[in-house]
Amino acid sequence: MILGTLIAKDDTWVLWAIIIVWATISLFLEQRFQWASTISGAIIxxxxxxxxxxxxxIPTSSPVYDTVWDYVVPLSIPLLLFSSNILKIWKESRRLLIIFFIASVGTMIGTTVAFLVLHQWIPYLNKIGAMMTGSYIGGGVNFAALSSKFETPSEIVSSAVVADNSVMALYFMLLIAMPSLPWIKKFFKTDYHETNSPEMQQSYWQPKKIQLLDIAFSIASAIALVAVSFKAAELIQQFVPKSNMLFTVIVSFFGDQYLLLTTLTLIVVAIWGDFFEKLAGASEIGTFLIYIFFVVIGTPASFATIISTAPLLFIFVIIILVFNLGLSLLLGKVFHFKIEEILLASNATAGGPTTAAALAIGKGWTGLVGPILIIGTLGYVIGNYAGTLMYQLLSSMT
Structure with missing residues (x-):
């Protein structure tokens, strides 16, 4: 006899309450306590x-969880992309943009190498590799989108999250320590000295003023973009013939719901940049939705599966980061980039714009906080494209 759970899978309101309250607690702990920040709210x-x-x-499956995958994850994508104006990125941050792309290429090379080394021991590694490529160029929103797109088993997704966030905590500490290493000081130039103060940090993390219309416009714009993108992708899949290579490429690109959503949001933000730049609260709402996703992907995961798959995924993630940072340092030296630019670009790809900004603030690199936030959000844009490309490449190697 199989025992049921305390809360039934159709107990909708109770399950929603648990998911949202625990996502809130995870965020609270991460922002309030150092130990939780080190572990990361996603892991909590x-x-x-x-x-x-x-x-x-709680049950391991429920229509509530399906709602998160089907609606919450897509909605988070445009909300987090509203701050990604590619015209502004090119105009204001070209130098960081170059080293950011170098770090992104390092991620893709590292993913390919790690896949070749480990694919015979880790199931679904082509999907995991695609997800990690998106995550280590963009961030959690890309990881969530690609997980949903490729329909990766939830227990594998959970193992990847555990490996990703655990290694990232160590990686972040490495990036903090590197500017002080003697060989770094010897071979790389810097525009900054080790200066920092609590007042400097606080000035960058002041609460933002958000009006009711900001919330209304953010949610309305996001829902409209998701609706148009998903419906357009459905029509393209239905009516565009796949009679030749050109049409096949068109369908595979524009018929992909998540790629079309990313592309359409990017275009809209570029056209109406002033409107979205003044829109407060969108990224905060999007981030909270991603934390709801992190709660849901933990529900079907068994401890036995995590223990059996996570160790190899630790190695997989470490290989990716070695190539990311290694290529960034190598080409950064060749092209005369400063060490702070190199480390921030690597951080922005692997950990996202907020952790990169935290590194810049923590090290006193005040002039780079704004630019790395702008560059980091570019990862949200290209992460889904890179992850999709990597999935095709890795799938062809098996």
Whole structure:
């Protein structure tokens, strides 16, 4: 006899309450306590959900979880892309843009090498590689989108999140320490000295003034973009014939819901840049939706699966980061980039714009905080494209 769970899978309001409250607690702990910040809110969200499901408090599957995958994840994408104006990125941050692309190429090379080394021991590694490529060029929103797109088994997704966030915590500490290393000081130039103060940090993390119309416009714009993109992708898949190579490429690109959503949002933000630049709160709402996703992907994961798959995924992630940072340092030296530019670009690809900004603030690199935030958001734009390309490449190698 199989015992049921304390909360049934159709107990909709209770499940929504648990998911949203735990996502909120995870964010609170991450921002309030150093130990939680080191672990990361994503891990706290995921492990908490795993404990609840493994101890039979909540079910491992539910229509509520499906709603998160089908609606919450797509909605988070435009909300996090509203700050990604590619025209502004090119105009204001060209130098960082170059080293950012170098780090992104390092991610893709590292993913390919790691796949060739480990694919026979890790299932679904072509999908995991695509997801990690998107994540290590963009961020959690790309990871979520590609996970949904490729329909990767949830327990594998959970293992990847555990490996990703655990290694990232160590990687972030490495990036903090590197500017002080003697060989770094010897071979790389810098425009900054080790200066920092609590007042300097606080000036960058002041609460933002958000009006009701900001929230309304953010959500309305995001829902409209998702609706148009998903419907257009559906019509393209239905009516565009795949009779030749050109039409096949068109369908595979524009018929992909997530790629079309990314592209359409990018175009809209470029055209109406002033409107979206003044729109406060969109990225915060999008980030909270991603934390809801992290809770949900922890629900079907068993501890046995995590223990059996995560160690190899640790190695997989480490290989990717070695190539990311290695190529960034090598070509950064060749093209005379400063060490702070190199480390921030690598951080922005691997950890996203907010952790890169945190590194810049923590090290006193005040002039680079704004530019790295702008460049980091570009990763949200290209992450889905790079992840899709990597999936095709890795799938062809098996």
């Amino acid at each position: 969200a995921l492990v908490g959900a795993m404990l609840l499901s493994n101890f039979k408090v």
